[in-house]
Amino acid sequence: MTHAFTQLLLKWNTASNHRPMPWKGEKDPYKIWLSEIILQQTRVEQGWAYYEKFVNTYPTVHDLANAKEEKVLKLWEGLGYYNRCKNLIFSARYISKKLNGVFPNNYESLLNLKGVGPYTAAAIASFAYNLPYAVVDGNVFRVLARFYGIHSPTDTPQGITLFNKIADENLSKKQAGIYNQALMDFGATVCKPSTPNCADCIMQKKCVAFLNNQVNQLPIKVKSITRKKRYFDFFCFYNKGKWLVQKRLEGDIWGGLYQFYLNENKSLAPVTVGYLNEVLAHQLGISAKELTVHLKQTKGVYASVSPIYHQALTHQFLQARFILIKFDTIPTLFANALWVNQKQLKQLPFPKIINQFLGEDFINWCKT
DNA sequence: AAAACGGGGCG
């Protein structure tokens, strides 16, 4: 039998769902996959332009598979959660080379792709192949929690299991793709996280949360976020038109992106000659005394310090400073580093907080 | 079961 919820949702979809999106109605599983990866933990408005850049630059899975990782990361730059991009490339190569470009066409094989979890597998399965798998994303948690008045938390394994069960029971098996799309559209435009449009809602008479005046309390989450403060001093080493950059390693934020030589601290101390000497000596692997000699030989100069840049991430609060150090002759080796000119620099992917600096103070540093 | 992983918008 069909649940009242399902009937109301499909009715709303036919009568009142006006939400155009570039991937809506798309049947190419590759493009659907692309859109779903881009949209993980990302608002539709934010992902929109990235989707269009990606389908234009890489129209087929082979185009993406053959692209250089750095190019793809540059296209992803600013979107965050960069592992999504690396998994995207990995899976594109797998599909292109191992599967001869034939996209997986069932739930289990979709789930086997790196970067594809239960949500994304259900989304592709239902949108591309109309297979009966219910998507469970933030919208679905919220809409179901409110409609059925469910007080189980949406961020514990038990709660998630419960919501998966309810989502599956309510799915329209015959119109899985349309139902899933409708449910997310409904959650995003009517049953919104804050200030939901209950006054005009077609589900009003059946919505447990509305009838009990609990709309604003649902869904329930039990975990709260804590933000850790971090302080970055980026040392911008400059020599004869080239800048020293390093590729960040995995295991922290921004893995695979580039940065200037980083010294992370417990706070932002005043930039003194002593501090600079200490960092520089350590970076060069020599003692402070040797450093003095070294600086004389290479004519190292401390030129200037940028203002402090701030950025708030979900779990971190960042402050960053950029310290310009010019050499007249090439300094001795820097491990794991690359000297690049300004043009090459622009082609590398950087974290947002570095890009802000590159678009402001860095320009002036290059002129002087 | 919890932590890690970006960046942006909203109240």
Place this chain on the structure above:
DNA sequence: CGCCCAGTTTT
């Protein structure tokens, strides 16, 4: 400033 967003992976 805290919460949320078409979640997944690792610890």
